[in-house]
Amino acid sequence: MTTQPYTCAQHTSVRQRTVPVNVDYERFFSKSAARRCPAALRQTAVYMHKDGYIKMGGGFPNPLTFPVVGAEFKLRDGSVVRMDETQMMTYQQYAMSEGYPDLRHWLIDFQNRVHTPPTFDPKHPGQFDLIITNGANEGINLALEMLVEEGDWALCEEATYSSALSMLTPHAARFHGITADEGGMVTEDLVRVLASWSDLHPGSKKPKVLYAVTSGGNPTGVTWSLERRREVYDVARSHDLIILEDDAYYFLQFSRPLMPSLLSIDVDGRVLRFDTFTKLVAPGLRVAMVSGPAPLLCKMRLQKDVGSLTASGLSQGMLVQLLRHWGHDGFLRHVDGVMEFYRQRAQSATRCAERHLAGLAEWTAPSGGMFLWLRVLGVKDTEVIVHKALQRHVIFVAGTHFTPANQKSACIRISFGTTSEEDCEKGLSVLADVIREEVSHQQQHTV
Template sequence: MDYLFSDKISALQPSAIREILKAASEPGVVSLAAGNPAAESFPRAAIAAITAEILAQNPVAALQYGISEGYEPLRLEVAGLLARRYGVGRDFDRVLITSGAQQGIDLVTKVLCNEGDVVLCENPSFIGALNTFRSYNVRLRGVDLESDGLDLAQLEAALRTEKKARFLYLIANFHNPTGLCTSLAKRREIYALARRYGVLILEDNPYGDLRFAGEDLPSLKSLDTDGLVIYVGSFSKIIAPGLRVGYVCLPEPVAQKVTVAKQAADVHTSALAQMICELFLRRTDLDEHFRGLRDIYRRKCGLMLDAMSALFPPAVTWTRPEGGLFVWSTLAPGADMLGFCRSAAAARVAVVPGNAFLVRPDDACRSLRLNFSTPTDEQIIRGLEILAELLA
């Protein structure tokens, strides 16, 4: 039997990260390649207690079909949280629950894009989102990322010339893979440009609560007086990713279409998982909870940065993130980054070659992504020691 696949899926390959992570899961390999939150950050006891309570007191709601928009008490809790803490959400906005932020990105793309339409994005960007866009056969137009956010001249050129641009995808806080933040000035200019050209913004903010240095910046969504911004959030980094619960906050007309698409995609998100998130949010002192998470990541990031300073040759550079999970390191001019990643794998240290995050993965790239949230302290040190030996 010959199987014929759709154009949109035929070209899509399993992500390079995925293959590296498979290799990285072999015993004895030190993985700096993952993007998992630290397992010690999971509020295990609270989740166990909450889950027992739900299944004892409200089992039918947790086990029966629910509505596609999401569990109403969770929607209200999220809407309240977004408004109070982050100034996100206006009268024209709605909150919908999704099966992780990934599904929010997926459904928004399905609802907004025909095949051949264009999505603008930071270059590099989160490979999971790029592959979702590719899976709808849209064309990606990358805009280079500077240390304080998008190159605005490039962005304006793209907005001016790409008549089929449907939205701009970005991660303004602790960007994946670079760990960089978009400055407040640039957030304002990006919003103004998008408004001028009538292009929506898809703001992905999985790491916003994981700031362990510096000051919080307003999200683009909080600046959104015009209904331009679709905001995607997640409980994966602040509760637990295995639950697969995320949300979108977006203008009502788009929310209606996303609801229809969600119904066709998976009917609704796991009711039990939604109820766990709802009760966790309601029962937890989030300031204290976030302080605990930030302490974990501040320490691990510091450990990684200190070891890099001590071990890596001066020609190698890297970002100094104020939050999130990743450091982006760039090898010396002329270096063979892919060859280095392969040598690292042979020496049993997994890192993600930076070109995996590019709009065109064949473009030249001397950078690689290092993760400090998943490995143990010992693995961070040992992994960096091996990398330093290869660099020397």
């Protein structure tokens, strides 16, 4: 496959031709986030990375004690990427919480090329910024901690990423699910819920946050249509919502050109976007990024200052050398190859489902990502089915774990990312047998 060109013109047609609304970011902060102040030692660390200072402030280890003085790694195409002694000393040292400057600069340029966010204008009050995190989950968790507190509600699709659901539990906050279909979140239901909030949840504050997995959704495999993206963004503007755009599978959309992101149409500066190299390079790197308005990212950085501090320096160093080796075009060719790999896996999983599950379940062929979302016919809760399959050494995940409040679900998530076609045949054959047994059992007990 060849990568389609990424230009500003690609996105201008989907932006709203309106004057940006000034977002009052302060109103979105939770009480704990509003109380956050800069950490004194992290403020000192800024100068520890500058030349011309006698550095007697920070507790930085002396690089002369670092045992590793160089490294190289071999790529699948046979090429070798090297890290010299100066680079190794840099990447083994403490860094600023937002990440190493060379990687940040590469990623900022890349985000501007791919998404051309309106907020890239330096005069925009929600001016674009970017921080690097320990995987996308850290970024999402930081954002929710910043924006949500006890008693709050946030909005999401009726089936969404289970880890995000779990992140609200410690804050005694909850998600309200919005109906979704093959085009993404159903705008009419979103409008209905917001308009009737006081009736649906008497005494509860109206949500400030909308969480969305917009490409190759986990668990549904759905990629939102352009129309839905524009409509949902318009609703967010009307109701003054911050959108958390979790887009781990953006480059794993099974068609080109890629759908414009919500970030690319964000004229106000109300979208926090989460990208990760987990699915595109390797999860062990634990490198991801959050892009969006600087006032929000500044507060998230303060949280990192007293938490994880920064993502692994060696991981960041390895990644930036790899990205420099590839360049923008080379990286885009790489992700196209990764996408094609998963597209073929998705087609194989869908064929297996057609052979074994026709008449037992319904599904929509995934438009991206690495999941097939089944709705089993004749049952209301798939927990028993998944448990019985596990006893036969086949692992699936019941749909209940992807629903707000863990409601009963007739759905099952199937992951095809690491499964061979042979194992897929075996696994779905077992699933078909278990479904027949459970449906028969339920029918016998309802006679």
